Amino acid sequence: MKKLGIIGGLGPMATAYFMQRIIELTDAASDQENIEMVVYNCPSIPDRTGYILGRNKENPLPKILELAHELERQNVDYIAIPCITAHYFHPDIAKAVFVPVGNGIKETAEYLVSAGVQKVGIMATDGTVQMHLFDSVFKDFDIQCVYPDVECQKLVMSIIYDDVKAGRKVNMEEFYTVKEQLFEAGAEVIILGCTELSILKRDYDVGPRVLDIIDVLAADCVNKCAVARPECQSLITK
Incomplete structure (x- = not known):
């Protein structure tokens, strides 16, 4: 079983739902078979869209990198970021830490x-x-x-x-x-x-x-850190 690190709060409800989907997609028969998660729910991170489009000057990357390094110190095996706009910074984040960073x-x-x-x-x-x-x-x-x-x-x-x-x-x-x-x-x-x-x-x-x-992100985390349920192969709504 591997330990998952989450850079969250982008936004907070999406982070909570992301954790829920990870649990739902994990093939666990007991508490102990679920993924251990270290979650930083940090809604104070500046708005990603506003910065990317030049509408505000507050760069969210330094705070994201701070959390990535903190997760690294927590000895996580994999880092996930449940915010797609923040994937704009994925190359910088991935280069800054030794821990693999998921690319949704x-x-x-x-x-x-x-x-x-x-x-x-x-x-x-x-x-x-x-x-x-x-x-x-x-x-x-x-x-x-x-x-x-x-x-x-x-x-x-x-x-x-x-x-x-x-x-x-x-x-x-x-x-x-x-x-x-x-x-x-x-x-x-x-x-x-x-x-x-x-x-x-x-x-x-x-x-x-x-x-x-978010289902794809969650399924990826489960596949990297635990045992996945069959639902991970059927994510498109019918």
Whole structure:
């Protein structure tokens, strides 16, 4: 059994749900067969999207690196970051520590290849979209990405920031509008590419052909640190 380190709080509810999914996807018959986790729930880390897009000058990387080094001192075997926008900093984080750092975007690409998916629709933050975090990895796996138009991307950001992060009820009609537009653009599967959208999937019916990246992150952690349940192979909604 290996020890997992989590850089969390980005946001806090997504971190709590990430831990829940890890437990649910672990094939454990007793407490002792579950993964030991060291979790830093640090919501004070500056907003990743705002920094990446130049809307604020507070760089989140120093605090993230501080937590990564602290986890290293805690002798964790693997580090996970349940925030996709923060994957913009993944190369810097991975180089700063000796402990392997999970890459949820790469893991998602590998899962899509195994499922025979070649074209996906991306719902994510403006930072993730504008920095092409998914495209930069998916192109190496021959997976094409399609994105919402300007107005639908505004709906995605509103769902993430005005609804989920603010603890408000989500307008699911807006979600379905974006989803339908991505399907019309040829997407075979919709990627929930922000862990705040994972909370939406937890609380609402998102319908078929949706892949939640927090499920991919959780399954990756279980496969690296413990014994996985069969559900780890069937993450796309039916």
